[in-house]
Amino acid sequence: MTERQNFLVSLYREFGDKAQKALDFIEANDGKQVIKITPSADQPVGTRSNGVYILLDDDTLVPYTRDMPDPDEQPAQMIVVYHDGHSFGIPFDGDLGESKLLNRDDIPKDDHCLSDFEALLNWDFVGETKHIQELGTPIKLPEGYYLPTSAVWLAIFANQEEINNALRHFGGNPIDFSDCYWFAERYNVYNARGFNGYGGYLDSGNVCYAHRVQAVTLYPEI
DSSP: OOHHHHHHHHHHHHHGGGHHHHHHHHHHHHTTOOOOOOOOTTOOSOSSOSEEEEEETTSOEEEOOTTOOOTTTSOEEEEEEEETTEEEEEOTTOEEEEEOSOSOSOOOOOTTOOOHHHHHTOOOHHHHHHHHHHHOOOOOOOTTEEOOOHHHHHHHHHTHHHHHHHHHHTTOOOOOTTSEEEEEEEOSSSEEEEEETTTTEEEEEETTSOEEEEOEEOOOOO
16 A cells, blocks of 8 residues: 555544544644554544444444334434444445446556455545546445445445345335446556455456446544
């Protein structure tokens, strides 16, 4: 990863969901200077248990349960997933159908083309999605919606049953884990990373193939 990508990863590990605010503060005061952050070894990365939560309309975060009141009785904003100290949101309308990832398959390899191990540690779905948009994607993401990275998808896969139950409960389309989905990460010039639901494994495909798109979003820590 580039020096700045390493910085962003360390920033997220230090501040979690408040990393963007910390980055905005740093850049407002120090321009684009990269500052290395070394988290304390005994500092907790997250305070909530792994699992699926619901962000209610009154900004209350509650664990998802199958006996939750109907949405008209208890409106909600999004699903929230906590996994190993990381968190992200899944919008109820995050199923964006099928699309190719990029308009061209001849864009040179760059620093965002990660190795397998780097990709599995990459939680920066915001930065990776913005880079895909800069390269030119036909995917029309609503404001505040992003493509998952490999690490984010693994957290979704680990919680697939509860996530799909929550999506059904709140009127969303469940994620079809037998289908293929795009991630916001290229593998090389021609291929990008994704999930192959037919075989149930992480895969790569030509960026001009049509795969499904499942959006994620930032969880605004209240």
